[in-house]
Amino acid sequence: MNSNFARLFTTAIALAMSGFDGVAVAQEVHAATAAPACLTPAAWNSLDGERPRVTGAMALLAEMAKRDVVLLGEHHDDDDHHRWQVQVLAALHAQRPNMVMGFEMFPRRVQPALDRWVAGELTVKEFLQQSQWDKIWSMPAELYLPLFEFARINRIRMVALNVDGKLNHAIAEKGWDAIPPAEREGVGRPAAPAEAYRDLLFQVYREHGVWKGKEGTEVARSDAAFRYFVESQTTWDRAMAEALTRYLTPGPAADKPLVVGIMGSGHIRFGYGVPHQLRDLGITRIGTLLPLPASVNCAEVRTGLADAVFALPTHAMAKPEPPRLGVRLEDEDGGVRIAEVTVGSLADKTGLKNGDRLVEVAGHAVKQARSAIASVRGQPTGTWLPVRVKRGDETLDLVVKFPPAP
Numbered sequence: 001m002n003s004n005f006a007r008l009f010t011t012a013i014a015l016a017m018s019g020f021d022g023v024a025v026a027q028e029v030h031a032a033t034a035a036p037a038c039l040t041p042a043a044w045n046s047l048d049g050e051r052p053r054v055t056g057a058m059a060l061l062a063e064m065a066k067r068d069v070v071l072l073g074e075h076h077d078d079d080d081h082h083r084w085q086v087q088v089l090a091a092l093h094a095q096r097p098n099m100v101m102g103f104e105m106f107p108r109r110v111q112p113a114l115d116r117w118v119a120g121e122l123t124v125k126e127f128l129q130q131s132q133w134d135k136i137w138s139m140p141a142e143l144y145l146p147l148f149e150f151a152r153i154n155r156i157r158m159v160a161l162n163v164d165g166k167l168n169h170a171i172a173e174k175g176w177d178a179i180p181p182a183e184r185e186g187v188g189r190p191a192a193p194a195e196a197y198r199d200l201l202f203q204v205y206r207e208h209g210v211w212k213g214k215e216g217t218e219v220a221r222s223d224a225a226f227r228y229f230v231e232s233q234t235t236w237d238r239a240m241a242e243a244l245t246r247y248l249t250p251g252p253a254a255d256k257p258l259v260v261g262i263m264g265s266g267h268i269r270f271g272y273g274v275p276h277q278l279r280d281l282g283i284t285r286i287g288t289l290l291p292l293p294a295s296v297n298c299a300e301v302r303t304g305l306a307d308a309v310f311a312l313p314t315h316a317m318a319k320p321e322p323p324r325l326g327v328r329l330e331d332e333d334g335g336v337r338i339a340e341v342t343v344g345s346l347a348d349k350t351g352l353k354n355g356d357r358l359v360e361v362a363g364h365a366v367k368q369a370r371s372a373i374a375s376v377r378g379q380p381t382g383t384w385l386p387v388r389v390k391r392g393d394e395t396l397d398l399v400v401k402f403p404p405a406p
Helices: 004-018 022-034 057-064 079-095 108-117 126-128 145-153 167-172 195-207 224-245 274-280 346-350 369-377
Strands: 043-045 054-056 069-072 099-107 157-163 256-263 286-292 308-312 329-330 333-339 355-363 384-389 395-399
Touching: 043 057, 054 057, 057 079, 057 286, 069 079, 069 126, 069 274, 079 145, 079 256, 079 286, 079 308, 099 108, 099 145, 099 224, 108 126, 108 145, 108 157, 126 308, 157 224, 167 224, 195 224, 224 274, 274 333, 308 369, 329 369, 333 395, 346 395, 355 369
Parallel strands: 069 256, 069 286, 099 157, 099 256, 286 308
Antiparallel strands: 043 054, 043 308, 329 333, 333 355, 355 384, 384 395
């Protein structure tokens, strides 16, 4: 893994694990402390005017139930987002019991496990094993089990929306055109993204790594690496849009299933991601609903963000401990040596060993132990951190997988 691709890999994984909302989360947190909020807690807020306004749940969800596709956003590691999704699903299902639920986290190859789960043929443990949960998703299964149980109890078809992560990574490294058609899992070329989406992706692309070109100049939007990154993200959007579209049939809403997509909010916001690809596929009756903290500043809740947002009340949260690798580092001859690896630690599970010399962390050269420690302490929970080490005459590229917040 070269250093540029290591940074790109880190960016893509950070997006995936945060629900593709790294920028949005930062804005929401900043807005909560920088200006008064204007969303009414525990209420639906419509975004069809200059300012959000409280709207009735019954009328709003009755309108959403008339759409062909409804997309429910989330931050993957937020319990309240999943509780909210179950609440919305129950309301929609009461009006459109003929329903299909699509899930971002599942690649298409595990569809048989989803079918067997809904049919009641698998225990929870068997379902998680056969759907390869621990291999494809770093979030605790407990966050999503209420959604899976809702589908099972009501015999609602669950659909895998995603492609294998290897395809996204290959596109991010080489670009769409370099991938043979037979390896694209049937996904069509994504519709060109809106410039505003490119702007957002470029912001995220830069902020999730220090991207330097020749002679220390900043990366440009015209660089191939950024173009490949955009192609990877829009392929992700396209794959989910195409999977949702497969379950739509012609005719009035009452005679066909309501197709609901469960995915990271970044794929939904302002209609840039999956909604844009759905429209390119001819699907226009789309509903978009998002959960937001009630403390968010209204400057960030603009017209077009979604059809409506639900303002989640705040509750006390324990401050998470900073990430720890479980190593003792020593400065040695202008570099950093791993003097000791704690048994059972993240470092141990990653494959780091006593005596390894740290060469790079997240693509940055490491010359002092304190800089390596700072990089680890600043890593968000639930993300992956590439490290390069020298072990004797061998150079190894490893990836530390930080667990999600408890």
